[in-house]
Amino acid sequence: MTDSQETNRTLSKAYDPKAVEGRWYEFWQERSYFGADANAQGESTHPQTGDVYCITIPPPNVTGSLHIGHALQHSVHDLLIRWHRMQGRLTLCVPGTDHASIAVHTVLEKQLAKEGLSRHDLGRDKFLERAWAWKEHYGGLILQQMQLLGCSYDWRRERFTMDDRYSVAVQRVFVEWYRKGWIYRSYRIVNWCPSCQTSLSDLEAPIVDQPGSLWHIRYPLVGGNGEGVDVATTRPETMLGDTAVAVHPEDERYRALIGRKVILPFMERELPIVADDFVDPSFGTGAVKVTPAHDANDYEIGRRHNLPQVVVIDKNARMTEATNQYAGMDRYECREAVVRDLMERGLLVKTEDYPDAKVPRCARCDTVLEPLSLEQWFVDMKPLSAKAIEVIESQGVRYIPERYTHIALEWLRNIRDWNISRQLWWGQRIPAWRCADCEQWTVQIEPPSRCDQCNSESIEQDPDVFDTWFSSGIWPQAVLGWPDPSPELGKFFPTSLLITARDILHLWVARMIMSSLEFLDQVPFHDVYVHPTILTWEGKRMSKSLGTGVDPLELIEAYGADATRFGLLYMCSITQDVRFTEERVEMARNFCNKLWNASRFVLMNLEGADPLRVQCDPGGSESGVDDLSLADRWILSRLNRTIRKTNEALSNYNFDIAARGIYDFIWGDFCDWYIEMSKARLQGEQRPTTQAVLYHVLETALRLAHPFMPFITEEIWQSLPNGKARATDSLMVARYPQANESTWTRSESGIDESAEAEMTTVMEVIRSIRNLRAELKLPPKQPVPVMVVVASPHSEQLLAREQAHITNLARVGALSFLAPDAPKPLNLLSAVVPDVSSGTDVGVFVSTEGLIDAERERERLEKEIAQTRSRVDQTRQRLQNSSFVERAPANVVQKEQNKVAELDERLRKLEDRLESVR
Template identity: 40%
Template sequence: MMDKTFDPAAVEARISTRWEEAEAFKAGRSDRKDAPPYTIVIPPPNVTGSLHMGHALNNTIQDILCRFERMRGRDVLWQPGMDHAGIATQMVVERQLMERQIHRRDLGRDEFVARVWEWKEESGGRIKDQLKRLGASCDWSRERFTMDEGLSRAVLKVFVDLYKQGLIYKDKRLVNWDPKFQTAISDLEVQQVEVKGNLWHIRYAIEGEAGRFITVATTRPETMLGDVAVAVHPEDERYKDLVGKHAILPLIGRRIPIVADEYSDPEKGTGAVKITPAHDFNDFDVGKRHKLPLINILGTEAQLALNGNEAFFEELPPSDDLRAILALDGFDRAEARKRIVAMLEERGDLVEIEPHTHMVPHGDRSGVVIEPYLTDQWYVNVKPLAERALGAVRKGETKFVPENWEKTYFQWLENIEPWCVSRQLWWGHQIPAWYDADGNVYVANSENEAKAEARAKHGHDVPLTRDEDVLDTWFSSALWPFSTLGWPDDTPEVKRYYPTNTLVTGFDIIFFWVARMMMMGLHFMEEVPFDTVYIHALVRDEKGAKMSKSKGNVIDPLSVIEQYGADALRMTLAAMAAQGRDIKLSVQRVEGYRNFATKIWNAARFAEMNGCVRTANFDPRSVQETLNKWALSELAKAVAEVTAGIEAYKFNEAALAAYRFVWNVFCDWTLELAKPVLQGPDSSAKEETRATIAFIFDEISKVLHPFMPFLTEELWAIKGREGPKRESVLALASWPLLGNLIDEKAEAELGWVVDLVTEIRSARSETNVPAGAQIPLALVSPAPYVKDRIAVWGDIIKRLARLSEISYADSAPKSSIQLLIRGEVAALPLEGVIDLAAERARLQKEIQKLDADIAKIDAKLGNADFIKRAPEEVIEEQHERREDATARKAKMEEALGRLKGA
């Protein structure tokens, strides 16, 4: 006998063990060696990471696809693994060391890296177990790590080959510099934070024109020490006569040109901007256009670095002001700012201080202000690689779902800049470059190869020093689709599983990861790495706000799993995963799908208690009872909808099709209509109905399995104890193919019965008929087949719709509301049951109130000031309230329309 309730906590671990013992997720199974492959590579989570709701959505979608294709008979490889996450992992270990007053430099590089590996083995990778809790059906036996030996060989080969092809080089350029970690970081690791600051208006004297000044406005007065020009817009009449002349930099005395450049916006500030190419990305571009010098006035910790700085001193006249500035050498940028502003004010060069709110870049992990910093780094010239990656998508070799994300992909790749791949860290793939005493560089697969190259150059052995930098984490991740399969070796896995099929990822890494995998895959494998990129949306809170710890609105997936089970969370995410729409998640929604799981469990117990047992050689095409034909026909339609939904990456449509069939068609109608047969005397109809229900339950388990794997696998095992022996676990069972079961005749008959009862129930609710009231039904001038249906189903219709009687009439009785059911008129006489006049008045009043509500919302949404100032989630909430009010109004108007004729 089944347990009274489904307890996910008691089932999930046991089911996971069952899958492992059956090797259900193993790629290359002997029984599928001739099956077509289907490959997904997991977006490798950070080894420091823990499961958040974005991971839960991403991996639920991947798992749906993998379980679906596995059940369709394909040889599925869902390749798991983790990313070494350079800066995040180094930060974790450094923090642990600092708690014991140990700095990594006290240990030295080798010892520190050894400590990181120890941490990784002991504490890293907990997200793997969390993904298993979610039900992720990866081939865990093939797990990879971006710094394991095989992937390290792939990284070495790619770096060396690109260098020898002239696509990797060293250059001095601006980077995002984190002064706390003292390393370059990627744009993805930069977080824009709104800060209330100031615009300082500073006047620069015009050379040779006594008493004339040009005023610039800046949020960074301390960087003026590195100014090399002032830019104005070429069409700005105020400054046309100044273009080509020179200004004198206050405090410093440097003579700097005034240039015309469209970067300067006449509408912002004073229309004149200071140009500091070594400390601003836009200024760097202006500097390149006008061949301006680069003067870096900051050190690696964002402190003033002036003494000994040759570029800073060039052509500077000695002065008391300059000596005062040089005395600030070593000061932190914030303190230097205060002192420089005070000096400007004292000398009368500070015109105005204007309060100014603006976005300031911060390190997402360090929390400090990021500095555009001029430094030597390694770069990849990705322009030629990007051309191939653009062409592949334009030709349809890889498609994006939703398609609109192609535009984002194109925009990024069409405007691509050289990729800075070096990081000033110790944890990561150390750059395979060695230097001799003269600064000559030797890029090679090993130190011995580098020494051989140096020997060939010098004619004798010379000492070499290895580059201390490591590679950007995204460099190794870019090779993920083929490095995980054993490349650069020509392995059987590379031949069978590359290119992969579907990549599931978030929009924020289309450039950082997707585009780079495309570039590397095409360059080294001569094929796109995947045929489809599915971009999933964000998971927000129930009000549409982005989840964040500071807001206190984060929903922890593991807590949700503990409370409601993994299946409920997965089904919720799938049912809400509409293409292009963010998910507004609430715990109440998850609770709703937990109730769905309970509904299925209760239906299974009902079937068990009524003897619905699987029978050998049951042929669903041979059933004779109309109810069974109809139920199987509806099942076939649902399977077709679920299949089409998953194939089209419309996971919400697939999940909701399965939900509607199970709850509405099977539980609410099939089992309800079958009760008289199941609870009646033994007969061939009873035997057939039992077998049909048992068959449908198996098919429900299959069609729901990609979404709710634990519940369905448990039911599969329970139902497998009765009847013929199961051949395998459900995860390896065959996907239903039931198209030949669609029966239009059965649907016409029972579909009409279902529609009739549904419409009567709806009309009763809308017109406030008391729940316990028995009311009559009159069928107006019915077709002959209607009377035949009533003869068969009349008693059930009366019971389900709470009718006192069913009669036939030539015209609708007085004071009745009329329903049109597939062309047949059904009338419900309500005189004496409700006060018709009062009900009409109530509905009219409700409609007027809804009209007023809609008008208020329209006024808000039509207010430009409201739209400008209100948070995104508040605006979205107003749109939803309007949709809800409009839908309720339509219902009320429909009910009123029925009563007007009564």
Template identity: 45%
Template sequence: MLDKTYAPAEIESRLYRQWESSGVFGAEPSGGKTPFCIMIPPPNVTGSLHMGHALTFTIQDMLIRYRRMTGRDALWQPGTDHAGIATQMVVERQLAAEALTRHDLGREGFIERVWKWKAESGGAITLQLRRLGASLDWPRERFTMDSGLDLAVRKAFVALHKDGLIYRDKRLVNWDPKLHTAISDLEVEQREVKGRMWYFKYPVKGEAGVFLTVATTRPETMLGDSGVAVHPEDERYRHLIGKSVVLPLVGREIPIVGDDYADPEKGTGAVKITPAHDFNDFEVGKRHDLAQINVLDRDAKLNEAVPEAYRGLDRFVARDKVVADMEALGLLEKIEENPMTQPFGDRSGVVIEPWLTDQWFVDAAELAKDAIAAVEDGRTKFVPETWSKTYFEWMRNIQPWCISRQIWWGHQVPAWYGPDGAIFVEMTEEAALAAAKAKYGKDDIVLLRDPDVLDTWFSSALWPFSTLGWPEETPELARYYPTDVLVTGFDIIFFWVARMMMMGLRFMGDVPFRTVYIHALVRDEKGQKMSKSKGNVIDPLGLIDSYGADALRFTLAAMAAQGRDVKMSESRVQGYRNFATKLWNAARFCEMNECRLEPAYKPDQAQHAVNRWVAGKLSETVAAVGEGLETYKFNEAAGAAYQFVWGTFCDWYLEIAKPLLTGEDEAVKAETRATAAWVLNEVLKLLHPFMPYITEELWAKSAAVPRGQLIVEAWPQAGAIDAAATADVDWVVALITAIRSARAEVNVPPGAKTALLVREADADSRRRLADYGPVVERLARVETIADAPAGDAAKGAMQIVLGAATVLIPLAGVIDIAQEKARLAKELKRLDGEVERFDKKLANEKFIAAAPEEIVAEQREKRADALLQRQKVREALARIETF
């Protein structure tokens, strides 16, 4: 007997252990099924489950469970990323608590300490994924630092280097002066700050009293200026192009160049150019062959390249001194407040510096050519398709990819330096020594290995094929590559998706995935991005604790509309927990009414129209859910399942079937029991990808005899639809719905019964009323059904038109009509005011320009809701205005 209430906490861990121990998550490489493969976006080994994870992994699990049930050999490849900087910081914090640094341990000792941490504490997120119900093929789990992936990384690096696609160069990078390493754009957080704009006057050489005024937000970098740019068409400055200014405080002559980068409408129209400390200036400097003068060290302190008075000063201390010194010279024209965005390291929290340094780079522009073509010709498709434009825009303007990091935890660059600085890139130190011996012609060569490690995204770029055994030619690689679909967020299209495309095409000769599904952001219920500072972060694990994994999963699925952000709130999850409860109660109802699955039962042979109707509705739903999952319209798939289970099955079929289940016609009773059991059985299959726990539990407990696990059952098939039964019962459902809606609109007391008068009706409508009269009476709170008397029958009655039938609900004596008219008129006036208020706000251009996008969207949604409510009140008022 099923428990009275569904208690997810009691069954989830038990069922997950059952699934995992029975091996049902595993792929079958040697089987005859058609393969289907999804690669997990490997979460950081330091990470914990957040709402973005919950969305992407729920979507992937739905697809995997669905494909298993449709007969595919489904591989969901698990694994975690070593997360170089994040992991190193975790361990360094532990060392700091022991009054130690990584330098106290040395490189080897520190790396041993990281591996120890990983073994003891790393990978907590994989346990959290299990709580979500993620059915990954866990025995195949990979780690981006394991031996196989390390081999793949070295193989790729060496091959790209030998092909001239990896090289060492001096370029600008995002430099973190606290962590002392280059970082990727993804690790840079742009923050709104209240900055300043300083206007400095640079003396024009040879023209006494003539100055060129430049505006800067970073005065300290002026010490590294090597030019001033003006727009070549700017009439104010055209005559100065080709001349020079004398850089104050330094005394260096720097040229005035004409370049389109200078915006005549911004600042003074003249721009100081510091190629070693600004990404845009770097490009201007290359165009005009300007000197690259690095004035900062790795701590963001001023170095030996500046006048002695500034050497060793912190960049911000130096800023104040530069401003004071320029003011003392009379060369500070003015200072303005300047709201601006400033780059911060997302982990260190300090301001990031564009810094000129020697690093390893990948020729991304060359690799991007094939990756662009693969999307252009449809070998890989983006869903929604609009994201392909974002992909193309970035790929067609791609810059060299800096892949070296100045930390210890990660894949160490397989490069060794000879005594004269020659570089030997090889798979092993032995191979590098052999190459050095060949070059130098002697044996006693001492090589120094490059201390840098590779960007985490380099190893992640190989993930779709390195996890399958590459560079070895494994059966898994031949079977599962290319993979079918990648599910990920838009924020890593550049950092991961594009790079996997480049590497997959380079080393495998084919795209890494056929489809890229880009999901939206999960925001709070007001549409704001979640952040700790706002205090609006929603913890998925807390929601699982409170409402169960199935409720969270179904919420995410129901809200995963293509191209639309998910507005998450605890109340939504609570609502879908109620859906799980509804399903549980429906199963208890079936159990209490002895509804057992009959092996010989065939829904298309059912005699009672209601049973044929529900079978047809189920067939429609099976088709709709399958279509939604096939086309990545998860909200439509979840919506179709929800509407059928809650509405059609629970609220209509079981209610209509109650007298059939307790009646005296044994044949109808038996058929209805079998139908209810069969529908419930198919519903559990249909809902399993969305709500795996409750469906697996009910599958086991609703069976008359023990049977296999639901997770490996076949997906339900759409069957025949009886058009006549569908039309009849749909009409009855529509009539009852219309009566209930009309009663609610005018506040008829729920317990009050009313008459139903038929004024006009064709033969089909009258037959349906005759066949289903008792159902209408019971479910619509109708006391009697009769023909309307001659004369003005509509007086004091609400009118409902349904197809070829017109029926009346007399209200005299049921409600106070005058009072109800007054109430509705008052409500209509209130809603008119609401709509007018929203219209004024949304017509205010200042509000639209200044308000955050999510606030504007919220106001538009509220206006739409008010319009809908107003229309309903108008209709209700129209129903009784003639009374």
């Protein structure tokens, strides 16, 4: 690889990502360019974090592999990391993985099931052995996939949320919060997954609307002569655990019954009728059954009225001994049995359809969760959230897009206590030991040998582990060394930015803010960028099982990493979700090829270039400003404008705008226009200046595009001549362009307004001639005579001076100027072009004399008009068909409407043409 710096190499004929990507990734890694040393100093400052820029990636599950959402997330990560690094900041991105307790459990238990075993057959120690072996073997695959994408993270600092130092940090949080009285143990109704055999937080238990039934059941009144109270429920099996019936205190229908009792059928228990504000009189019959052991709201009602709890469903979702004849049944089997028995006894009043019963499901395995009353560890979130609210309100942490600020605040203001116990084995064991004698807990990091209350030696550690989010909630500080005072923590904390998907804003982001404020009295990051979700082209969630997912590794394989990154970033808008289409990645691949071919052209034409002029660092020597032609001044100005736009867009997280700007500049301005114009000038006196400008623009554009497309830009940059004169041996550590860095332009801003205005006019004239040629369907090589009518001397001078470009790029045979009032010859096709540089119009005329046979042209036009008319009519009819308009997706209807407009315009032009041929 070193030879690349010695001599300029030629680029192969076609760009082959596979031949390039691995090579450069190794090159960068060998030179440790991904790393950052806490004792080093950055060369430029960042508004919030001084001379450093630091990101810690959201640790993906150790079980994971890169999906398309990750690919977007990490394209953004690496874009920002490379951009800041090239600006001279000490830049660090810390990677790592999360132990993902419940996800790993699911994988391992599935494996065991295939062997006909359960984790209980294996025992805790053997199970953990397997888990670690599995993690060593398969874990971290996703990090290797990030390397394929080009991610320049500091791999030497890779962390895992269950490595030793990390575990100590997690225990420290638990112990300190316990000592402050913020962590307590309590019976609570928790979401229990009978399949995963663990409790879940509310955030892991999405409520799903599901069609069900509402059963109206009669509970006979004690001493009521056949009278009764009707209650309505979606879960009749839980009636076996009822300990009261509740009504609203203001409900006239039931006022007289408050204080009386009903008989619970089958169990033959007497239940009091209590009055509670919580009851909604409009739901069902207005009277509800109360099951404190199996419903969170009923639990609260039970507390208010001192009701007993009767547990009727166990951890396996089977009915307990307390249910007599139903004991041992599955919950759904029991539901059927209860309903059948109620019917038999004539106590089932009616059954209604209930279309949207709210059912909590396990986010992992989709099993319907069972609310159970269990003893768990809880964190009191109120004291923690107060500080976080203050910081977010004062923009101490900024959410991008801004709407997430309100969402985060709303959640924090309504925060509930957090159940952090999980009945799993793989995870961080909770550092709490219960005494068999006094039943008190000893909580500390070092395993104790005796109870700290009664000195008894019969103590046993809580078998539960922490909710995974409890450990990842300290990620940014822990990976930088906390709780030890490390140079990294001093240098890189608070970090600059957190990039995340929206679904873990609460699970993770808010909790990191709380713990960092608590332990370090600092925010963990200044900005939170919530990246868009990638949807299918139709706007639906991508789904592996429906086959609508896209595998980023397949994209990298087919198009290369640069094209995959660029295509994703090109779609990454700040305002809305991304509707994915592979065409964008294809377009990005074509863009890579375009850049490659343009670079080959430049390299082939640098032969004999003056080494002083073809410089690596613009401004390093004679500027040659006076030699510049209009095209030179224009492309340099456009370059500076693009640089400015890119830097601004990246500062504002507008990745799509930045990508489009670079695309339009390289493909449009540079390749389509400047390179085309340079072809003639490379043959003449202006060759040295043209070579210098070509070199400068290409070299700068490579630096500009590098954070988006690191591999191809490095490959080309290393092939440029004068490698030895460069300040760095790799593009990834070269300086990112700034709009005013070049001495090539006269103005301070680097923008040359008059050159841009004049060039726009020249380009418009060329475009209008090309359009007229197309209208005439002229063969590409056939020259046409063109007349321009100018209204100002400035326009005339400009077009006369730039005549060569016009004749070359629009195949003009002879260009002549006419005064506005001069008589014009017959059979002309015309267009009007605004000359923005003079504020007047330029008329462009192409004579059709001798180019076409008028008779045949009329026939041709009439035929085309007839065809176009019939297409307009067809499209209109389709749009008038209401069933089409109602059923077709909005974008399809819009497409049809645009088509009508286009065809109408075309028709108008054809008719004008026909008029002029007469």
